[in-house]
Amino acid sequence: MTKLSYKTKSMRKEDVNHNWFVVDAEGETVGRLSSRIAHVLRGKHKACYTPHVDCGDCVIVLNADKIRFTGNKINVKEYLSYTGYPGGQRSITAKELLAKHPERVIEKAIKGMLPKNSLGRSMYKKLFVYTGTEHPHQAQKPEPFKF
Numbered sequence: 001m002t003k004l005s006y007k008t009k010s011m012r013k014e015d016v017n018h019n020w021f022v023v024d025a026e027g028e029t030v031g032r033l034s035s036r037i038a039h040v041l042r043g044k045h046k047a048c049y050t051p052h053v054d055c056g057d058c059v060i061v062l063n064a065d066k067i068r069f070t071g072n073k074i075n076v077k078e079y080l081s082y083t084g085y086p087g088g089q090r091s092i093t094a095k096e097l098l099a100k101h102p103e104r105v106i107e108k109a110i111k112g113m114l115p116k117n118s119l120g121r122s123m124y125k126k127l128f129v130y131t132g133t134e135h136p137h138q139a140q141k142p143e144p145f146k147f
Helices: 030-042 094-100 102-111 118-124
Strands: 020-024 058-062 078-082 089-093 127-129
Touching: 020 030, 030 058, 030 102, 030 118, 078 094, 089 094, 094 102, 102 127
Parallel strands: 020 058, 058 127
Antiparallel strands: 078 089
């Protein structure tokens, strides 16, 4: 055998086709839903997955305010931020964040599961989270994603 009969295909940025999916978060657990969505944003559900190319799909998450935590995480889990000033570390519990900005709970969970580089930032831009059942992306004809 002098020649390989197979070659590994590597996707290019120009060849990638981004689909649109809608996910209903009502009654779903935060971590389980977030890991599935991060999987789709990275493109790992496709046969043409290439680690160094953004080949993932766009995801619309609806009913972010109806998501749930298991156990006592809603009272114990804290989200930390830092203002940049001395003594400027702030913390907010999951219950308070869910009451003020419910979409940020899902956004923070998914962002933590994506790569920490420019490729991860471009994947994160394809995530759209809304608290109600309405979204402004009807023109893209999103289809429901089956988990």
